[in-house]
Amino acid sequence: EVQVVESGGGLVHPGGSLRLSCAASGFTVSTNYLTWVRQAPGKGLEWVSVTHSGGTTYYADSVKGRFTISRDISKNTLYLQMNSLRAEDTAVYYCARGGGSMGVWGQGTTVTVSS
Amino acid sequence: DIQMTQSPSTLSASVGDRVTITCRASQSVSSWLAWYQQKPGKAPKRLIYDASSLESGVPSRFSGSGSGTEFTLTINSLQPDDFATYYCQQYNSYSYTFGQGTKLEIK
Numbered sequence: 706e707v708q709v710v711e712s713g714g715g716l717v718h719p720g721g722s723l724r725l726s727c728a729a730s731g732f733t734v735s736t737n738y739l740t741w742v743r744q745a746p747g748k749g750l751e752w753v754s755v756t757h758s759g760g761t762t763y764y765a766d767s768v769k770g771r772f773t774i775s776r777d778i779s780k781n782t783l784y785l786q787m788n789s790l791r792a793e794d795t796a797v798y799y800c801a802r803g804g805g806s807m808g809v810w811g812q813g814t815t816v817t818v819s820s
Numbered sequence: 821d822i823q824m825t826q827s828p829s830t831l832s833a834s835v836g837d838r839v840t841i842t843c844r845a846s847q848s849v850s851s852w853l854a855w856y857q858q859k860p861g862k863a864p865k866r867l868i869y870d871a872s873s874l875e876s877g878v879p880s881r882f883s884g885s886g887s888g889t890e891f892t893l894t895i896n897s898l899q900p901d902d903f904a905t906y907y908c909q910q911y912n913s914y915s916y917t918f919g920q921g922t923k924l925e926i927k
Contacts, residue, residue, distance in 0.1 A: 726881045742864075743824070746903075749907065749918055749920050749921045750856075750858075750864065750866070750909070750918040750921075751918065752909070752916040752918065753917055754916060755914075758825075763915070764915075765913060765915045768822070788888055799863055799864070805852060805854075805869075805911035806854030806866055806869040806870075806909060806911055807864075807866060808856075808866050808869070808875065810863035810864055810865070811863060812862075812863055813863055
């Protein structure tokens with residue numbers, strides 16, 4: 706079965722860092738486009754970042770320079786390193802397979818940025 | 821960035837109704853448009869991709885149409901399971917963007 710499972714969310718102070726993980730099964734991260742999408746409490750979906758199978762990456766302006774998307778092929782896992790976190794980064798973060806539209810989504814991991 | 825605007829924001833309908841949700845892009849996205857359904861506390865589920873292609877396993881009462889800047893999602897004969905929030909998403913150019921969502925409520 707093709708699936709992705711996120712982990713690593715939690716409570717962090719403003720200015721802090723957190724690394725989210727997305728473990729893939731049923732497919733290989735090295736040959737797929739993978740995307741992070743987030744959803745602030747009570748709000749809509751926001752596209753965050755994508756990594757292409759060839760390694761090219763793109764970011765939303767709201768996270769550019771603070772977040773880094775990467776893959777570990779040996780662990781078949783996608784990551785999102787989040788630095789300089791702000792209160793407005795508080796959200797459920799979803800990992801999804803696909804680089805345009807996304808057909809497989811994880812259950813999400815919750816990040817709360819608060820003092 | 822391309823702005824995506826959905827209308828209406830909220831839609832009240834009854835089981836058996838036919839409903840249409842509209843998504844407008846601030847500039848052409850060709851046919852690079854997807855529709856998702858999301859229920860409370862759950863991840864989004866893709867219904868339509870490339871504007872009109874039905875995701876495998878999605879009931880045929882769902883259909884998508886449009887190109888360029890105007891798109892529609894139509895649900896024929898609403899079922900109780902269809903009451904949810906629907907989002908459009910463009911993937912023509914980065915940063916990819918979602919519409920603000922349309923909440924489909926039971927009348």
